[in-house]
Amino acid sequence: MSQSKDIHLYTASTMNGWKPVVFLEEAGIEYDVTHIDFSQKEQKSEDYLKLNPNGRIPTIVDRSNNDFVVFESGAILWYLAEKYDRFLPQSAEGRSETLQWLMFQMAGVGPMMGQAMYFQRIAAKNGNEDPFAIKRYVDESRRLLEVLNTRLTARTYLVDEQYTIADMATYTWARAYYWAKVSVAGLPHLQKWFERIDARPATQRALEIPEPYWAFFEKRRC
Missing domain, CATH: 3.40.30.10 (Glutaredoxin)
Structure with a gap:
């Protein structure tokens, strides 16, 4: 046993x-x-x-x-x-920044992108297409991704050079921009951040547990 x-x-x-x-x-x-x-x-x-x-x-x-x-x-x-004692800065300031960006994801990126996904992928396909709601949530999702892009200017990760739980939380949502039908065109710093985390084997392995759903990320399982 x-x-x-x-x-x-x-x-x-x-x-x-x-x-x-x-x-x-x-x-x-x-x-x-x-x-x-x-x-x-x-x-x-x-x-x-x-x-x-x-x-x-x-x-x-x-x-x-x-x-x-x-x-x-x-x-x-x-x-x-x-x-x-992992993926969290030691300094009080660093921990606060991590918490702030974690809350930014929880209160903003997740709910807004989730609604963009719902109204386009579920409601519309069930005969309840609402152009006003779709535009609202797609536009707000794009705005939040622009905030992330600005934050990532000259930064490797959301809290300077350290990969933290803020990156983990935000990546799983922001990286699914394809599924939310939100454009990331013109957001080079965000795209570089995606590439850095895409290159982390452990993070990519996690996206197959309990089972993979690579369609969220517009890519095939390698």
Whole structure:
């Protein structure tokens, strides 16, 4: 019988679902993973709602900390970064900057791009096309990507030269610009940032767990 790992991750192949996978793969942390099947509404099951009352993914259980449960992807990244002392600057200023950009993703990039995806990929295909909503969310997503492009001027990563949880959280969403049908033309610093993270084997490996969905990123599995 195999020994349980400290971290048990419940997730699915979505932009939010990949965030903790990226951290764990980059940090080289062994973990157990349970794939939550949306088609079976497993995220709404009685057992899962005991872990995550919001019925969303991802969620972790830290077996090494009295089965402490953390839900919400940004909170999970912060918890893991503090627990393992990885991908988080040591200085108070650096940690604050990381938190600011993490919140920028959570409050802006994710919701806006998610709505752009929803209204174009789901609502429109089900006969509920709303040009006003599509334009609103595509335009706002583009504006947020422009903010990122400006931030990345003369910077390797969002918090200077260090790859942090802010990059991890933002990459899984921003890199899916194709799926949101948002142009990145004229955003060279953002595109270079994509290229740098595209070249990280651990991050790319994470995007295949629990299963790959490369269509989000307009590329084929290598």
